[in-house]
Amino acid sequence: xxxxxxxxxxxRTLLRQVDPRRHRTDRIMRVLIIGAFVIAMLPLVSVSWTxxxxxxxxxxxxxxxxxxRGVFGGMDAGGIYHAIIGTLEITLFATLISVPIGLLxxxxxxxxxxxxxxxxxTFFVDVMTGIxxxxxxxxxxxxxxxxxxxxxxMGAVGSVALSVLMIPVVVRSCEEMLRLVPNxxxxxxxxxxxxxxxxxxxxxxxxxxxxxxxxxxxxxxRVIGETAxxxxxxxxxxxxxxxxxxxxxxxxxxxxxxxxxxxxVPCTPGATDCIATxxxxxxxxxxxxxxxxxxxxxxxxxxxxRFFAPxxxx
Numbered sequence: 001x002x003x004x005x006x007x008x009x010x011x012r013t014l015l016r017q018v019d020p021r022r023h024r025t026d027r028i029m030r031v032l033i034i035g036a037f038v039i040a041m042l043p044l045v046s047v048s049w050t051x052x053x054x055x056x057x058x059x060x061x062x063x064x065x066x067x068x069r070g071v072f073g074g075m076d077a078g079g080i081y082h083a084i085i086g087t088l089e090i091t092l093f094a095t096l097i098s099v100p101i102g103l104l105x106x107x108x109x110x111x112x113x114x115x116x117x118x119x120x121x122t123f124f125v126d127v128m129t130g131i132x133x134x135x136x137x138x139x140x141x142x143x144x145x146x147x148x149x150x151x152x153x154m155g156a157v158g159s160v161a162l163s164v165l166m167i168p169v170v171v172r173s174c175e176e177m178l179r180l181v182p183n184x185x186x187x188x189x190x191x192x193x194x195x196x197x198x199x200x201x202x203x204x205x206x207x208x209x210x211x212x213x214x215x216x217x218x219x220x221x222r223v224i225g226e227t228a229x230x231x232x233x234x235x236x237x238x239x240x241x242x243x244x245x246x247x248x249x250x251x252x253x254x255x256x257x258x259x260x261x262x263x264x265v266p267c268t269p270g271a272t273d274c275i276a277t278x279x280x281x282x283x284x285x286x287x288x289x290x291x292x293x294x295x296x297x298x299x300x301x302x303x304x305x306r307f308f309a310p311x312x313x314x
Contacts, residue, residue, distance in 0.1 A: 048291070055288030058281045064289070068238040068250075074265035074274035080286050082240040086249035087293075090155045090234065091224050093244055094162035099216055101163075102170025109171075110178040111200055128168040136164040137229025144233075153235040155244035158251070161229035166219050173215025177208040210308040217301035221294045227253035252290045259283035 066079035105125070109118055140161035144152045181204050189199040205212070235248040236258055260283040267274035275281070 051284060051287050051291055054281075055284035055286075058285040059288055063282075063285055067240050069240070071238070074267050074276060074278050076275050076278060078282065080252065080255055080282070080289060082237070083250040083252045083255040083286065084289070085240060085242060086155060086234070087224065087251045087253075087290075089242070089244055090158045090162065090230070090249065090251060091220060093156065093159035094166055094223065095216070095220055097159060097163040098166040098170050098219070102167045102219075103174050103212070105167075105171045106174035106178055107200060107204075109175055111196070111204070125168045125171050128164070129172065131164070132228075133161075133165055133226050134228040134232070137161045137232040139164060140229065141233050153233065153248045154246060155234055155241075155249040158230045158234040158249070159244065161233050162223045162226060165226065165229070166223045169219040169222055170216060173219065174208075174212050177211030177215060178204060180211065181207045210305045213304035213308060214301040217297050217304065221297040221301075224294060224297070225253050225290060227257050230254050231257070252286055252293075256283045256286045256290070259286065 063079040064084070065081050066077070067082035068078040069082075071078035105121065109121060113121065137158075140157050141152070143160070144157045185203050185207060186199055189203045190196070194202070230251050231254055234251060234254070236254055237248040237250050241247050241249050259279045262279045264276050264280075265274065265278055267276055
């Protein structure tokens with residue numbers, strides 16, 4: 001004999017009649033949660049729409065493939081190619097510095113860290129997480145000024161400054177992912193006589209690779225938009241510089257700040273190629289480019305999580 005089926009609407013009506021206070025509380029909490037979500041989304045949508053509307057007009061292939069060399073006044077010319085190159089090179093070098101240090105520190109804290117040293121490492125990682133970006137820039141500048149002399153400006157110094165901000169994020173994200181790996185996997189591998197270091201490489205890291213990759217990608221997206229440390233350590237330049245270890249470089253956040261700070265351009269009477277708001281237009285278009293790069297990095301993080309999850313590892 002089969003049990004009678006009850007429709008969902010009938011079930012909700014029954015529950016409302018049995019316990020109206022619980023139903024009322026559920027409705028209130030549902031409204032609060034939806035309202036909080038809408039409030040949280042409003043600034044994000046507003047900022048994205050503002051940048052898109054103001055930056056889409058100048059966002060074109062010419063803008064992406066030309067630098068500001070030889071551009072002055074209100075000329076309807078110039079682009080961000082040199083800033084894109086600087087941003088990608090500096091961020092990539094910062095990643096090469098931060099990921100090995102952060103990942104090894106996380107492995108130590110999860111797999112080997114015991115006693116006073118592990119507690120001190122955790123404490124300093126927490127402290128570094130709250131360091132203002134300007135302090136990281138001052139630290140990197142002071143370090144290289146002692147070695148190479150005052151007034152030093154180059155891309156590698158900016159990478160060191162960004163790595164100071166990036167390392168604690170990498171440590172924390174990797175640590176959490178490594179702790180999610182079940183201890184049964186470690187114990188099973190150790191019971192087979194596998195050395196501890198090989199268990200970490202073949203079992204722990206292999207299982208947590210998706211989360212680690214996502215954490216690293218989000219750490220890159222967090223530092224790629226920093227302005228203050230790069231103003232101190234890298235400076236500004238209008239031409240293209242591919243060498244991280246010689247001369248100044250331009251980055252997208254600094255480019256946006258520099259263009260916006262220059263303000264309106266006074267055009268001479270009779271000028272045909274002068275645009276008074278050209279600096280603002282370039283700043284909005286560069287900000288749009290930076291947002292698109294960050295969105296691309298987040299998409300890469302999602303793809304890493306999807307394709308490198310443990311269930312897909314053969």
